[in-house]
Amino acid sequence: MGQPTLILASASPRRRELIARLGLTPDGIAPADIDETPAKGELPRDYAKRMAREKAEAAASSDSFVLAGDTVVAAGRRILPKAEDETTARKCLELLSGRRHRVLSAIALRDPDGKMRERLSETVVMFKRLSLEEIDAYIASGEWDGKAGGYAIQGLAEGLISRIQGSHSAVIGLPLYETRALLKAAGFDIA
Numbered sequence: 001m002g003q004p005t006l007i008l009a010s011a012s013p014r015r016r017e018l019i020a021r022l023g024l025t026p027d028g029i030a031p032a033d034i035d036e037t038p039a040k041g042e043l044p045r046d047y048a049k050r051m052a053r054e055k056a057e058a059a060a061s062s063d064s065f066v067l068a069g070d071t072v073v074a075a076g077r078r079i080l081p082k083a084e085d086e087t088t089a090r091k092c093l094e095l096l097s098g099r100r101h102r103v104l105s106a107i108a109l110r111d112p113d114g115k116m117r118e119r120l121s122e123t124v125v126m127f128k129r130l131s132l133e134e135i136d137a138y139i140a141s142g143e144w145d146g147k148a149g150g151y152a153i154q155g156l157a158e159g160l161i162s163r164i165q166g167s168h169s170a171v172i173g174l175p176l177y178e179t180r181a182l183l184k185a186a187g188f189d190i191a
């Protein structure tokens with residue numbers, strides 16, 4: 001039997017690049033358009049898991065596996081928004097400045113028969129105390145656009161991060177260790 005077919009339920013070019021690092025090219029890309037509003041009182045890890053699951057379900061296929069991911073930045077119990085404008089990005093950076101926060105990266109793999117396999121990766125990220133100039137410069141870079149928590153570790157922000165404990169790929173958007181394990185468990189041939 002050959003390799004099962006895989007659909008990546010994501011619009012994110014970063015997730016495509018990350019999965020390529022496992023030597024896999026999805027057979028299809030099917031971005032899932034779901035309601036991403038957190039439920040009242042929903043914990044960050046539950047929210048990340050639910051989003052990944054719902055994205056995989058939205059792209060369900062009876063003859064392919066569907067992989068989806070969701071990356072959430074959390075300060076305590078608080079879920080930070082995906083920054084779509086400068087004001088939101090600035091608020092996120094002010095909140096993250098000089099403290100540690102968590103990045104929850106959930107993945108869900110849906111079998112053609114509907115079975116869901118799930119994993120969650122949790123990474124602690126520590127930002128230096130940011131000066132007003134540093135925040136201004138980061139805002140001017142535009143790299144925060146569309147990113148959970150208003151920053152992207154794969155760019156300038158890494159120079160402002162003193163340490164991370166966990167998975168770098170998970171912070172960018174797809175935890176490669178967990179993704180490889182899930183795909184292998186589902187029967188994918190990964191070196």
Ligand SMILES: Cc1cn([C@H]2C[C@H](O)[C@@H](COP(=O)(O)OP(=O)(O)OP(=O)(O)O)O2)c(=O)[nH]c1=O
Pocket residue numbers: 009010011012014015031032055069070071072073082103146147148149151152153154171172173
């Ligand atoms: C914290 C952080 C987030 N991000 C990105 C990853 C995700 O793309 C985004 C979080 O939003 P997600 O909802 O996880 O993903 P998405 O909307 O970009 O893509 P899709 O749902 O179609 O798969 O933030 C980075 O690229 N770098 C980082 O350091």
